Amino acid sequence: MFALRYRGACACALALSLLCSVSAVRAEVQVSDPWVRATVAAQKASGAFMQLQSATATRLVAVSSPVAGSCEIHEMSMQDNVMKMREISKLDLQPGKAVALRPGGYHIMLMGLNAALKEGDTVPLTLRFENADGKTETQEVRATVRAMPPAQHQH
Numbered sequence: 001m002f003a004l005r006y007r008g009a010c011a012c013a014l015a016l017s018l019l020c021s022v023s024a025v026r027a028e029v030q031v032s033d034p035w036v037r038a039t040v041a042a043q044k045a046s047g048a049f050m051q052l053q054s055a056t057a058t059r060l061v062a063v064s065s066p067v068a069g070s071c072e073i074h075e076m077s078m079q080d081n082v083m084k085m086r087e088i089s090k091l092d093l094q095p096g097k098a099v100a101l102r103p104g105g106y107h108i109m110l111m112g113l114n115a116a117l118k119e120g121d122t123v124p125l126t127l128r129f130e131n132a133d134g135k136t137e138t139q140e141v142r143a144t145v146r147a148m149p150p151a152q153h154q155h
């Protein structure tokens with residue numbers, strides 16, 4: 001009984017999300033040069049990077065991708081002379097001010113990868129933004145997988 005109800009809820013959520021992606025107002029956020037670091041077979045996590053710029057105040061509040069079990073927004077910061085990363089619940093965008101997600105800084109963590117990401121592959125990402133009125137908008141991004149030297153971003 002529980003299993004049936006669960007499956008029903010899932011299908012409903014899927015239908016809703018499909019409906020939303022068709023009717024959603026396009027977010028006013030410019031996404032430039034989105035890319036994802038290539039992985040090797042056993043690697044379960046990777047980082048996604050891009051530049052974000054919005055004409056109006058908004059914030060990135062969630063990310064999802066079909067290639068990952070979950071995605072988190074991370075920031076890197078110096079703590080006692082050691083670079084550490086931690087999850088943040090949102091990334092604020094000031095009007096007209098570009099924010100770079102790059103190795104060593106803000107990034108989107110793709111976790112629970114279901115396959116290796118090979119150079120040249122395309123990774124779809126759905127970015128969810130919440131504006132000052134609390135209204136959310138989603139934006140689809142297609143990130144290119146690029147190989148990068150190892151050891152810059154370890155987990």
Ligand SMILES: [Cu+2]
Pocket residue numbers: 047074085107108109
């Ligand atoms: Cu991270």
